[in-house]
Amino acid sequence: MKKRSLIAALVVGLLMVSLVAVSAQSAAGFPKKNLKIIVPFAPGGAVDVTCRFFAELAPKYFDGKKIIIENKEGGGGVVGQNAGAKADPDGYSILAFTSSVVTNPMTKQTDYTHESFQPVIMYCYDPEVLVVSAKSEFKTLDDLLAAAKKSSVSLCTPGKSTSHHTAGLILEQKIGVKFDYIHNNGAAMQITQLLGGHVQAGLMAYGEAASQLKDGQLVALGVMSDIRIADLSKVPTFQEKGIDILYGAWRGLAVPAKTPKDVVAVLEKGFTEITKDPQYIEKMAKAGYPLVYKNTADFTKHVIQDAVDFKNILPFLNQ
Amino acid sequence: MLENIALGFGQLLHPTVFIALFLGVVVGLIVGALPGLNDSITMAVLIPVTFGMDSQIAMVLLVGIYVAACYGGSIPAILLNIPGTASSVVTCLDGYKMTQKGQSGLALGISTTSSVFGGLMSSLVLMFLAPFLAIQALRFGPPEYFSLAIMGISTVVGMAGKDLLKSLIISIFGLVISTIGMSPQVGFPRFTFGIDYLYDGIPLVPMLIGLFGVTSVLELADTIKNDLLSKVDLHIKKIGRMLPDRKMVKRLLPTWITSSAIGNVIGIIPGAGMIMAIYMAYDQAKRSNKDKEFGTGIPEGVAAPETANNAVVASSMVPLMALGVPGNSTSALFIGALMIQGMRPGPSLFKDFPEVAYLIIAAFFVGNILMGPLGLALSKFMSTSILRLNRYLLNGVIILLCVTGAYSVRNSSFDIWIMIIFGVISYILNKIHFSLSPIILPLILGPMMEQNLQQSLILSRGSWAIFFTSPISLGLLIVSALFLLAPVWKAINERRRSKIA
Structure with a gap:
C-alpha cells in the first residue's frame, strides 16, 4: 500500500512540475528544442523547397535550434493540414500554410478551418496569370474576354476548387464571361493541353509557366496583381483593364490558433529575419519564387479576406 | 549539333563530375533495390541539398539516380518476388520463377543487359530526336489520353493467359476501387x-x-514449415551464369527492340507512365512468342519489362528538355533542381546554358553504360548474400523493409494497414489460385481514364464522337478492340475446327 501511494505522489508531483514547465515555457527560452515544419505536399514541390530554405538558415536565427521538415502529403493538403491543426499549440509544430487551408475546409470534410490556425508570416505571393498558346486566336485580354462573353471558352486549371479555379469563378461573377473548366492534377498537364491546342486558355500561378512564357511558347494575356510582373512588363494587369481582381497563390507559415501570443512573436521575429537574410533572398530569387513578405498582423488580415472572397463564390463552385 | 554533344561528353571527363555521376548510379541502384524507397523520394530529398553544389555536379548526380533506380528495382523482384520499385512489378512474374529454377544469375544478367539496352536506346532518342518527338507528343489531348488508357487496360486480356475470367474479375475490381x-x-x-x-x-x-x-x-513462412518437416536445406543455392551468351542475346534481340520502342513512345507522352509501358511490353513479348509459356520463368518475360522501363527513363526527359513539360513525376523533379540553380527547362536551357543541357543528355548515355558493370556487381553481391541468408532471418528482414517502406512514402501508419490488408487478401486469394496482381494496371489507369473521359466530354459538349474523329484516338481504340477480341476470335476458330474434325 505504502509503495503505491508513494508512486501516486511521485506521479502527481511530476505532473505538477510538467504543468508548471508548460506554462512557464511560453515566453522565456523559446525555442528550447528543434522546430518542425509540416509540409502538407510532396517533397520537391514549391512549398517543400521554400520551407527547406528556411530550414537551412534556421539555426542562425533560432538560437542554434534546427527546423525539421516533415512531409505529410495527401488529399490536396488535407492530411498535413489536419496534422498541423491537431499539433500541440506550443509553437514547435509549424504548418506550411497555403491558400488551400482556406479552400479545403469549405469544399471537403475537414476537422479544421483556417480559424484553427494563427498565421505567422507570409513569405511568397505568386500572382495568377491568364495564359494562352502562342498560336492562339486570342492576342489580347479583350479578345479572349469578348469571346468568353459570346460563348464559353475552355479553360484549364491545375485542379478543382484550387485558388486558380476560384480566380476563374470570380472572373465569371464580375464580368459575365463563361468558361468550360478542364481540371487537372497540377500545372504540368495544363501546359501540355495549352501547347497542344487542346484547351483555349489556362489560369495558373506565374511561377508554373515561367519557362514557357519566357520561351514564347505560351503568352500571358493578363495578370491578377496590382502592379505588372517585372518579367512580363508588357502584360497588363486586370485592374488596368478596369476589372477589379487581385488574386494569387500565397505561401506562409502558421501555428495552431491556441499558441501563446509571445511564442508567435518569437517565431515572427525569427522568420522575418530569415526573409531578410541575403542568402535566403538569393535562393528565392534564383529558384524563381517571388518573395513577398507580410507580418503576422497583415498576413492574418489577408487570410481572413481570402476566406470572405472564397465564401462568396462558393455557391458557384459546383454549378 | 555534334559539337554541342561533344561539349556534353567532354564535361564528363572532369573527375568530380564523373564521380558525381558514378555516385548517383550507385545511390540509384541501392534505393531502387530497397522496397519502398525509390528514385523520386530520393531525388526530392536531395534537391534542396543540391543548392550548394555546382550545377553540373547536381544535375549528373540526379541523372545517375534516375537512370539506375528502376533497374535496381528488378534485383529484389527477381531474387525475392518483391519489386524494389513499382516499375518492376511485371519482372516478378518470370524473374522469380527463374530464381526458383536456379537461374537467378541468368535472370539478373538478362535484366542488366536489357536495362542497359533500353536505357541507351532512349538516351539516343533524347540526344537526336527530342524536339521533333516532343511536338508529336503534344497531339495527345484528353480524347487521345482516354483511348491510350483503354489500350493500356486492354493488355490485361493478353496478360491473363488461361485464367482470363479470373483476371477480368480482378481487373474490374481494380477499376471499381480506383474510384x-x-x-x-x-x-x-x-x-x-x-x-x-x-x-x-x-x-x-x-x-x-x-x-x-x-x-x-x-508464403515463405509456409515453405519453411514444410521444409522443417522434411528437413530440407533452408537455403536456395545456385546463382548460375550471369551474362547471357551469344545465343541468348540473339534470341532476346527482337524483344529488346520492340520493348524499347514501346518504352520510348510511352515515355515521350507526358503523364502516360512507366507502369503502362512495362505491361504493354510484356504483353507484346507474349504475343510474339506464342510457343513459350510466360509466367514460368521465360527470359523474354524479364527482358521485355526491364528494357521498357529503362527506355521510359531518358525519353521522359524529351518533353522536359524540348518544351519544359515533364514526362512523369520523376522528371518533374528536374524542374525543381534546375530552378534552384536559377535555370529553367525548355528550349531556353539549350540557348542560355548549353553546357548544362548537353551535359544532362550525355549523362543519361554514360549513366546507362556505368549501370551495367555496377549493376552486375550489386546483383552478384545481393544474390550471394540474400540467397545464402537463413530463411528465418530473411523473412524478418523482408517484413522490416516492407513496413518501413510502406510508412516512409508519406510518413503515415495508415499506409502500413493498406500494406497488411492487401498482403493478406492476396495471400488468401493465391491459396485458391486467384492472383490479385491484375489489379495494379486498372488501379493506375482508372483515374487517368476517368479524368480524360470527363475532360473530353466537356470539350465536345457531351458528344462521344470526339473519340472517333481524332485519328490517334480512333487508331488506339481499334488496336484495343483487336487486343480484346483476339482471344474470342481464337476460341470461335478452335471450336469451329474441332467441329469439322
Whole structure:
C-alpha cells in the first residue's frame, strides 16, 4: 500500500512540475528544442523547397535550434493540414500554410478551418496569370474576354476548387464571361493541353509557366496583381483593364490558433529575419519564387479576406 | 549539333563530375533495390541539398539516380518476388520463377543487359530526336489520353493467359476501387469514409509492397514449415551464369527492340507512365512468342519489362528538355533542381546554358553504360548474400523493409494497414489460385481514364464522337478492340475446327 501511494505522489508531483514547465515555457527560452515544419505536399514541390530554405538558415536565427521538415502529403493538403491543426499549440509544430487551408475546409470534410490556425508570416505571393498558346486566336485580354462573353471558352486549371479555379469563378461573377473548366492534377498537364491546342486558355500561378512564357511558347494575356510582373512588363494587369481582381497563390507559415501570443512573436521575429537574410533572398530569387513578405498582423488580415472572397463564390463552385 | 554533344561528353571527363555521376548510379541502384524507397523520394530529398553544389555536379548526380533506380528495382523482384520499385512489378512474374529454377544469375544478367539496352536506346532518342518527338507528343489531348488508357487496360486480356475470367474479375475490381478518392472533375470525395488518407485513392506503393512483399513472406513462412518437416536445406543455392551468351542475346534481340520502342513512345507522352509501358511490353513479348509459356520463368518475360522501363527513363526527359513539360513525376523533379540553380527547362536551357543541357543528355548515355558493370556487381553481391541468408532471418528482414517502406512514402501508419490488408487478401486469394496482381494496371489507369473521359466530354459538349474523329484516338481504340477480341476470335476458330474434325 505504502509503495503505491508513494508512486501516486511521485506521479502527481511530476505532473505538477510538467504543468508548471508548460506554462512557464511560453515566453522565456523559446525555442528550447528543434522546430518542425509540416509540409502538407510532396517533397520537391514549391512549398517543400521554400520551407527547406528556411530550414537551412534556421539555426542562425533560432538560437542554434534546427527546423525539421516533415512531409505529410495527401488529399490536396488535407492530411498535413489536419496534422498541423491537431499539433500541440506550443509553437514547435509549424504548418506550411497555403491558400488551400482556406479552400479545403469549405469544399471537403475537414476537422479544421483556417480559424484553427494563427498565421505567422507570409513569405511568397505568386500572382495568377491568364495564359494562352502562342498560336492562339486570342492576342489580347479583350479578345479572349469578348469571346468568353459570346460563348464559353475552355479553360484549364491545375485542379478543382484550387485558388486558380476560384480566380476563374470570380472572373465569371464580375464580368459575365463563361468558361468550360478542364481540371487537372497540377500545372504540368495544363501546359501540355495549352501547347497542344487542346484547351483555349489556362489560369495558373506565374511561377508554373515561367519557362514557357519566357520561351514564347505560351503568352500571358493578363495578370491578377496590382502592379505588372517585372518579367512580363508588357502584360497588363486586370485592374488596368478596369476589372477589379487581385488574386494569387500565397505561401506562409502558421501555428495552431491556441499558441501563446509571445511564442508567435518569437517565431515572427525569427522568420522575418530569415526573409531578410541575403542568402535566403538569393535562393528565392534564383529558384524563381517571388518573395513577398507580410507580418503576422497583415498576413492574418489577408487570410481572413481570402476566406470572405472564397465564401462568396462558393455557391458557384459546383454549378 | 555534334559539337554541342561533344561539349556534353567532354564535361564528363572532369573527375568530380564523373564521380558525381558514378555516385548517383550507385545511390540509384541501392534505393531502387530497397522496397519502398525509390528514385523520386530520393531525388526530392536531395534537391534542396543540391543548392550548394555546382550545377553540373547536381544535375549528373540526379541523372545517375534516375537512370539506375528502376533497374535496381528488378534485383529484389527477381531474387525475392518483391519489386524494389513499382516499375518492376511485371519482372516478378518470370524473374522469380527463374530464381526458383536456379537461374537467378541468368535472370539478373538478362535484366542488366536489357536495362542497359533500353536505357541507351532512349538516351539516343533524347540526344537526336527530342524536339521533333516532343511536338508529336503534344497531339495527345484528353480524347487521345482516354483511348491510350483503354489500350493500356486492354493488355490485361493478353496478360491473363488461361485464367482470363479470373483476371477480368480482378481487373474490374481494380477499376471499381480506383474510384476511391476525390472525383477529378467534380471534386467530391468518394468512398473515403471520412478518412483523409484515402482522398488521393488507394496509395500505390504500400499496396504493391503488400501485394508482393507481405504475400511472399507469408508464403515463405509456409515453405519453411514444410521444409522443417522434411528437413530440407533452408537455403536456395545456385546463382548460375550471369551474362547471357551469344545465343541468348540473339534470341532476346527482337524483344529488346520492340520493348524499347514501346518504352520510348510511352515515355515521350507526358503523364502516360512507366507502369503502362512495362505491361504493354510484356504483353507484346507474349504475343510474339506464342510457343513459350510466360509466367514460368521465360527470359523474354524479364527482358521485355526491364528494357521498357529503362527506355521510359531518358525519353521522359524529351518533353522536359524540348518544351519544359515533364514526362512523369520523376522528371518533374528536374524542374525543381534546375530552378534552384536559377535555370529553367525548355528550349531556353539549350540557348542560355548549353553546357548544362548537353551535359544532362550525355549523362543519361554514360549513366546507362556505368549501370551495367555496377549493376552486375550489386546483383552478384545481393544474390550471394540474400540467397545464402537463413530463411528465418530473411523473412524478418523482408517484413522490416516492407513496413518501413510502406510508412516512409508519406510518413503515415495508415499506409502500413493498406500494406497488411492487401498482403493478406492476396495471400488468401493465391491459396485458391486467384492472383490479385491484375489489379495494379486498372488501379493506375482508372483515374487517368476517368479524368480524360470527363475532360473530353466537356470539350465536345457531351458528344462521344470526339473519340472517333481524332485519328490517334480512333487508331488506339481499334488496336484495343483487336487486343480484346483476339482471344474470342481464337476460341470461335478452335471450336469451329474441332467441329469439322
